[in-house]
Amino acid sequence: MSATLFGSQLYGKLVPTGEVARLFTDSAEIRAMLIVLGALAKAEGAAGIIPEISAKAIHRASLELQVDPGGLAEATGANGVPVPALVAAFRDLMQAPEHAQYIHWGATSQDIMDTGLMLRLRQVLSHYEAGLDRVLTRLADLAEAHAELPMAARTYGQQATPTSFGAVVASWGWPLLDLRAETAGLRDRLCVSLSGAAGTASMLGPDPEALRAELSEALGLVDPKRSWHTDRAPVTKIAGWVARLVTAMGKIGEDLTALAATEVAEVTLGEAGASSTMPQKQNPVAPSVLSMLAHHGAGLQTTLMQAARHRHQRDGATWFTEWMVLPQLCLTGAAAIETCAPLLDGLAPRPEAMARNMSGALAAEALSFALAREMPRPEAQNAMKALARESAETGTDLIALAAERHPRIAPVDFAPPRLLGTAPAEARDFARAVRMQA
Template identity: 55%
Template sequence: MSASPFDSALYRGLFGDAEMARLVSDTAEVRAMMLVLGALASVQGKAGVIPEVSGAFLARAMMEVQVDPAGLAESTGANGVSVPGLVAALRRALEAPEHAAWLHFGATSQDIQDTGLMLRLARALALIEGRLVAAAGALGRLAEAEADTPVAARTYGQVAVPSSFGAQVAVWGWPVIRAIERLRDLRPRLPVSLSGAGGTGSMLGPDPAAIRVGLAEALGLADPGRSWHAERSLIAELAGVCTAVTTAGAKAGEDLLILTRSDVGEVRLAGGGASSTMPQKENPVAPSVLVALARFAAAQGAALSPASREARDGAGWFTEWLVLPQLVVAAGKSAAVLGEVLGAIAPDRSAMAARLGEPLGLIHAEALSFALARAMPRSEAQAAVKRLAGEAKRTGRALPDLVAETHPDLTLPPLTGPETLGAAPDDARSFASAARAIADGQG
């Protein structure tokens, strides 16, 4: 098995995501750092920190020069960071020492690498958000279409009370909306990093803050107003958002693993996976992927810490390199798979109705106990119905019949029809409305 199934030739059909992979590739990282170096030189040139002609030359050159990431491997291994090797390679490639001398002036490696990371994250998070918005729209449409479809709600793996399938879909959808809201809050706050070697910006010129603001404007990123070399709360927040995305997918995945079981069969999925030996199998591969990605993301996120040692922390930084790319790809893949799953869902209403209409009528025990509570204390009513439920299981007689016989003066509640679903249809439609709003950018 490859060290990372996300880019494994064998497993990429299961976990791979070509769009996300491009954003976390070595080529994308080098290109992003070059854009940062070029933008920094341009801003510094306009501010008079370096010769303006050199700033303009470097900004243009960083758009044109090509650097092979593989050629930086030895330097990165020796230095523990890729920027020194990159800057040296760029200066050689430029063949203009009078300008190249001003490249990376006053900044430190972490400034360039972290800002390049933010550029790539801005695109990655936008991609994830777009996928989640599409999934929320699909969930909203499904919830609305199935708002009045009766289905058995389950608690602790047991049939509990009547609900609606649309309301269950809404329960899958609300975490998706929350994840979208968190992404929309985080994306505008992705910051540049420009603090110099020790976080003081002392070599960036007479007004380091102005250079930082200019760099943020040039790159379309936020100005953090400070050094965040050793304060990694934003990275921890990013990990939390990625984990929330995968967790949202896992809720639908977990429930679909139950609803598609052979002995439940209330939902069918188009395009299930095949078994190597059992021809009848249609395995719920996509829901399993959703659950696995959430478990993976939770474990990965736990490795990151918002606290860093001293002015900069190499070990903490290295840990981010190991964890963040896979976390971001996991979130992107989860959002994509969720959208695919929703397009493959086919509810089996007859199977849902059969579950609700099981002969013993035990699903109505709660409603019957509350009806009986009008004639006796609540605790006694619950005990009475519990006793009769046991008798129903022993004798095979329906619980509603036993309650009616034991309490002939009791007016039984409706056991079929919309009244049995409570607020479930309204909950489904409320979510559908919220999903439409989030898709319109109003949520």
């Protein structure tokens, strides 16, 4: 088995990551760091920190030159960071030592790596937003179309009272809608890092704050107005958001796995997985993947938060841990979106199965309140518990049994469509909220 499913030729289609995968390659990281080095030189040239002619040459070269990741591997292994080897390779490729000497002037490896990471995370967010919009549109359509389709609500795995399929879909969608609304705020955490060797910006010219602001504007990132070498909030904020995303989609997976069970069969999933030996099997593969990704994301998030405690002004072990975990977490979020969208496209309720699975027992709560109009509430509850036991033992419909013992009860008043409460409104409210946010 491959070390990671995401890059596996065998398992990769099980956890598709779309365009996000290419943002976590060696080539993508080097390209992002070259962009940062070029923009830094241009800003330093404009500020008179380095010769402007050299700044222009470095900036132009940063957009044109290609650096082989393999050529940096040995030095990266020795140094623990790729920037020294990248800068050396950049200087060699420029073939203009009089200009190349000013590459990476006054910055530190973490400035270049963290800022390059922010550039890539900005693209990740864009892909997430597009995927979430697709998921939310489909959920809104399902919620609206089935706002009044009755089905059994279940608590503790037991049938409780009637709800509607549309309301169930809305319960999946509301957390995702909240997450989508937060993406603009996440961009406010995508900030430049430019603080120098120990976070003091001592070699970044007479006005390092102005230089940082200029670099931020050039790269389209936020100026944090401080050093954040050891404050990993710009990273952990996004990581926490991704963890919540996969948790919300894992909820969809859990519910669909249960609703597609043979004994329940209240939904069809479109495409399902086959067994190697049992022809009748229609395995809920995509819902199971969503559940798995939620488990994986929770573990990654925990590890990342443990790695957010840097000792002193920079800590190798915690930073290395972030490199191990953050790309995996971002790919986990991408895989959840890429899995959820087509799953929802093929999802359909089975009204006949929903009706078949609902019994008069779903009206027990409503019946107890009806009896409370004739007797004290505690007595009404005890009477309904006794009728529920009798119904279960004899197989008699609970509504019919209650009407027989209490003639004032009209069975038609306790049919599932009469007991949906706010479920239809919640489904329609969700659909409306999605369309208003679009």
